[in-house]
Amino acid sequence: MKLDVLYFAWLRERIGQPRERIETDAETVRDLVAQLIARDDWHAAAFADMAAVRCAVDQQLADLDASLTGAREVAFFPPMTGG
Amino acid sequence: MPARIQPQPFDLAAELRGFGQGAGAVVTFSGLVRDDTGQMTALEIEHYPGMTERALADFGAGAALRFGLADWLIIHRYGRLSVGEPIMMVATAARHRRAAFDAADYLMDWLKSRAPFWKREIGPDGEGEWVAAKDSDEAALDRW
Numbered sequence A: 001m002k003l004d005v006l007y008f009a010w011l012r013e014r015i016g017q018p019r020e021r022i023e024t025d026a027e028t029v030r031d032l033v034a035q036l037i038a039r040d041d042w043h044a045a046a047f048a049d050m051a052a053v054r055c056a057v058d059q060q061l062a063d064l065d066a067s068l069t070g071a072r073e074v075a076f077f078p079p080m081t082g083g
Numbered sequence B: 001m002p003a004r005i006q007p008q009p010f011d012l013a014a015e016l017r018g019f020g021q022g023a024g025a026v027v028t029f030s031g032l033v034r035d036d037t038g039q040m041t042a043l044e045i046e047h048y049p050g051m052t053e054r055a056l057a058d059f060g061a062g063a064a065l066r067f068g069l070a071d072w073l074i075i076h077r078y079g080r081l082s083v084g085e086p087i088m089m090v091a092t093a094a095r096h097r098r099a100a101f102d103a104a105d106y107l108m109d110w111l112k113s114r115a116p117f118w119k120r121e122i123g124p125d126g127e128g129e130w131v132a133a134k135d136s137d138e139a140a141l142d143r144w
Helices: A008-015 A029-037 A043-047 B012-016 B051-067 B097-114 B135-143
Strands: A001-005 A018-025 A056-057 A060-063 A074-078 B003-007 B025-032 B042-047 B071-077 B080-082 B086-094 B118-122 B128-130
Touching: A001 A029, A008 A074, A008 B025, A018 B080, A029 A043, A029 A074, B003 B051, B012 B025, B012 B086, B025 B097, B051 B071, B051 B086, B051 B097, B071 B097, B086 B097, B097 B135
Parallel strands: A001 A074, B003 B071
Antiparallel strands: A001 A018, A056 A060, A056 A074, B025 B086, B042 B080, B042 B118, B071 B086, B118 B128
C-alpha cells in the first residue's frame, strides 16, 4: 500500500524532509518503523530512541502496535509542547 | 465554540466580546512567550496542520460535555513569536465559576501534552533548541 509518512520537529530535521510517500506492507506502526530504520542512516538516527518518539495514524495519536490496515497517513514526532 | 490556529496575533478583548452571553461565569487564560534563559530572541512554534485543528476541536467538545460549558474558545498561534507576545488563549463559559475554572485548567493540560505543537527557542546566534516536554505536564493529565 501507499502511505504518506510525515515528520515533525527534530525528527524532520534528522530525516531531512517533512514527508515522504512510501510503498509498504507494514501491518503495524512498529513494522513501519523497522522498515524505515533499514532505509538509511538518517532514518536510523531519527528512530534510535523510540521512547522519545510519538506517532499518529490518520491524525489520531496511536501507539507502536496500532494497525496500519486502511491507513493513509502516519506521522512521527517528539512529545508535544503546546500551550 | 471554535478552535483556531493562526500565525497572526489575536486581540483578547475583541475575542471576548459577546463570548458566553447568558452564562454566569467566564474564565480566560492566555500564555505569553517567556524567556527562561535570558538568551532567547524568539520562539518558533511548529504544528501538524489538520491534526491540530481536529485535536483542539476534540478537546473543546470534551470539556463542554464534561463541565457543561455554555461556550468555549481556543486560539493557538504558530510561527515565529517574540518574547512577551501572546502564544495562545482559552476561554470557557459556564453557569458557575468552578466549572469555568476547571474547564480552562483541563483544556490547558490537554493542550500542553496532547496538541501537536512543538516549540523551539531561538538564541542570539539564530540557532534553535527544541523545548523538551515536561514530565509534570504529562502527569497533570492524570488529574482528569
